[in-house]
Amino acid sequence: MGEWGVAERVDVAGGQVLGVRRVGVGGGVPLVLLHGFPVGAGVWARCAAGLARAGFEVVAPDLRGYGESRPAAGGFYDVAAMSGDVAGLCDGLGWRRVVVAAFGLGARVAVDLANRHGARVDRLVLMNHWPGGDGGEPEVFGEMGRHSAALLHRLGDGAGRVGFVSGFLGGERGWCPEGAFGPEDVEGFCGEYADADRLAGLFGAFQAASGARESSGPGVGERVVRQPVFVMAGDADGSLAPDFAERCGTAYPEVVGPFLVPGAGHFLPWERPVVVERAIASFCADLRG
Secondary structure, eight states: OOSSOOOEEEEEETTEEEEEEEESTTSSEEEEEEOOTTOOGGGGHHHHHHHHHTTEEEEEEOOTTSTTSOSOGGGOOSHHHHHHHHHHHHHHHTOSSEEEEEOTHHHHHHHHHHHHSGGGEEEEEEOSOOOSSSOOOOHHHHHHHHSHHHHHHHHOSHHHHHHHHHTTTSSTTSSSOTTSSOHHHHHHHHGGGGSHHHHHHHTHHHHHHHTSSOOSSOOOTTSOOOSOEEEEEETTOTTSOTTHHHHHHHHOTTEEEEEEETTOOSOHHHHSHHHHHHHHHHHTTTTOO
């Protein structure tokens, strides 16, 4: 499939089915694009074709519980389960070694993949996220994790649920500048969360991280990443930890960056797609031949 289109359904392992989009099929450097909360893989739509033209074979899955992917097999929404999904996806594609680009929750999954399946990860390109395994996340993550039932009750009806999620895209929570997403974009990314069960699934990763939900295995996010890591971040993202740069230096001994993108928020692949394309292509120039 040469352009961003309808997701394929892929059974990755253990009965988990992911919605997956592929661009540049048939050659190029294997590149996995991982999204963050609360958007699905569609947040990469503005980058994927350009990355394919730059010499990458691109795959962008919806993480379990998001978008076209099915609810979590076995009820597990932890980062280890999600990185296992990505490893299974790569196995199915015959990819032995990949580059991973990610932000937000997806960056946590990418780091877990690099630590748990290190031989298959060549390097990482990480955008706005919360490095290390010892805090630094926004307070709302704790609310979605430890107090999710009360939060769902307080949100009330479908409009309340959609309003809560869309606040992360509309500037109200300070994650990105107002207007970064148009009304139709917000509806496209958030409309499905009018369904209480869909939103409850979205909270699963935060429940697992807070210990309020069983995990599929021990976390490895606190380990340092030994692969080369390029880090960039929108400087208008109010969710970034004040000591973001220091955290990156500790978590990623081989880090290049972090580089700040002026005026951009949390969702760099959507807000600054050309900058993201060029950064990934430059950091992987030696792999592209």
